[in-house]
Amino acid sequence: MKTVLSRISMTYVAYVFLLLGFAALGIFVYALAVGSSLAAIIGASLVVFFAASAIGFRAGARHVARTDESGNPIDGANIWVEPVRRAQIDRYLRSYRATPIDVDERAREEAPAELPMAA
Numbered sequence: 853m854k855t856v857l858s859r860i861s862m863t864y865v866a867y868v869f870l871l872l873g874f875a876a877l878g879i880f881v882y883a884l885a886v887g888s889s890l891a892a893i894i895g896a897s898l899v900v901f902f903a904a905s906a907i908g909f910r911a912g913a914r915h916v917a918r919t920d921e922s923g924n925p926i927d928g929a930n931i932w933v934e935p936v937r938r939a940q941i942d943r944y945l946r947s948y949r950a951t952p953i954d955v956d957e958r959a960r961e962e963a964p965a966e967l968p969m970a971a
Contacts, residue, residue: 866908
């Protein structure tokens with residue numbers, strides 16, 4: 853059971869708490885409008901849901917910061933994306949950000965063999 857729960861992203865759990873908080877907000881407003889005695893209990897659950905959502909989003913952001921291998925600062929990063937792996941960074945750098953040395957080596961590899969000179 854613990855392995856199943858550990859695979860669930862904290863960000864998604866926080867999102868569910870946020871949705872529950874908005875549902876509780878609607879029910880709370882209705883309970884206040886009709887003068888229900890349950891309004892205080894619903895209001896307390898509203899606070900709990902929003903607090904759990906905020907805590908969950910912060911925990912998700914910490915997890916992304918801890919597992920990010922790019923070495924770049926991630927202030928304000930998107931907490932919904934998977935962290936960048938070192939292999940992905942290396943592949944990107946080889947493909948799109950080649951150094952001048954890499955370009956020279958690639959040009960030598962792709963150059964046609966020398967043709968004999970015509971007399």
